[in-house]
Amino acid sequence: MPSVSPLLHTAVRNTRRVRGRVKISSARVDGLAPTAVVTAIKQAAFGRPNAEERAWIKRIELMRALLLTSPAPSEIIDFGAGTAHQFDTGAALTKNTVTKTLGAMTTSSKPPRWAYLLFRLVRELRPQSVLEMGACVGISASYEAAALELNGAGRLLTLEGADVLADRSAQTLGELNLGHRAEVRLGQFADTIEPASAELSPLGFAFIDGHHIESATLAYLEQLLPSMAGEAVFVFDDVNWSDGMRNAWSTIVDDPRFALTVDLRSVGIAVVSKSATGRHSLDVPYY
Numbered sequence: 001m002p003s004v005s006p007l008l009h010t011a012v013r014n015t016r017r018v019r020g021r022v023k024i025s026s027a028r029v030d031g032l033a034p035t036a037v038v039t040a041i042k043q044a045a046f047g048r049p050n051a052e053e054r055a056w057i058k059r060i061e062l063m064r065a066l067l068l069t070s071p072a073p074s075e076i077i078d079f080g081a082g083t084a085h086q087f088d089t090g091a092a093l094t095k096n097t098v099t100k101t102l103g104a105m106t107t108s109s110k111p112p113r114w115a116y117l118l119f120r121l122v123r124e125l126r127p128q129s130v131l132e133m134g135a136c137v138g139i140s141a142s143y144e145a146a147a148l149e150l151n152g153a154g155r156l157l158t159l160e161g162a163d164v165l166a167d168r169s170a171q172t173l174g175e176l177n178l179g180h181r182a183e184v185r186l187g188q189f190a191d192t193i194e195p196a197s198a199e200l201s202p203l204g205f206a207f208i209d210g211h212h213i214e215s216a217t218l219a220y221l222e223q224l225l226p227s228m229a230g231e232a233v234f235v236f237d238d239v240n241w242s243d244g245m246r247n248a249w250s251t252i253v254d255d256p257r258f259a260l261t262v263d264l265r266s267v268g269i270a271v272v273s274k275s276a277t278g279r280h281s282l283d284v285p286y287y
């Protein structure tokens with residue numbers, strides 16, 4: 001028999017998910033991009049992908065499963081924020097060399113339900129250009145690129161600071177026949193973000209998943225905003241990972257430039273919308 005603690009944990013998690021689903025099902029927003037975001041979250045929570053979508057998801061998840069079993073060792077230069085206990089609002093960029101197997105690197109990819117949310121957002125928003133900051137092994141990029149492929153238009157540029165991960169991401173996208181929709185750009189974010197945003201302008205979708213420091217997150221936001229389309233979406237990963245990221249997310253929620261913000265606990269969504277007439281903030285536990 002399972003112990004009481006795991007059962008209680010499961011019950012609490014399921015209760016939060018039910019509450020989140022009730023909240024999103026009753027959410028009312030206006031504006032093109034805010035409406036698309038709410039629709040995407042509802043579809044991710046309640047809907048079922050169609051046959052073409054299921055085929056792409058199956059292919060990507062088979063790739064994930066293959067990568068997870070790989071014992072191949074790789075030496076990675078990590079330009080991230082360090083571990084959570086090191087993370088601080090004033091933390092500087094770290095540079096650490098670590099040796100991991102390809103399988104261990106793959107565990108850092110977005111889990112299927114969160115990757116599917118990215119897929120649904122791109123499907124509903126139909127952006128012409130997508131920027132991802134933090135490629136890892138290319139799983140989330142593959143979900144976004146597959147959504148663009150199903151939309152029949154659009155281009156993804158994913159930025160990665162570690163050469164091993166950039167190479168693996170490009171290989172993942174190529175093996176899934178998504179290389180014509182997506183490109184991996186190697187380099188530190190400080191060097192690649194401005195050229196990338198200029199190249200993709202007007203930018204319709206940005207997934208910020210790397211260098212989880214308050215000051216860096218807000219700096220990336222300011223660098224990207226001038227290039228964003230009139231209807232556009234930011235997705236911020238790990239907004240509750242540390243005090244600094246919680247501070248960054250709180251600043252974003254209070255920013256009047258966003259017509260909609262959605263707190264999904266580990267992920268935050270901020271929406272730019274010229275067509276919206278009001279501002280909305282949704283708190284949706286585990287959607």
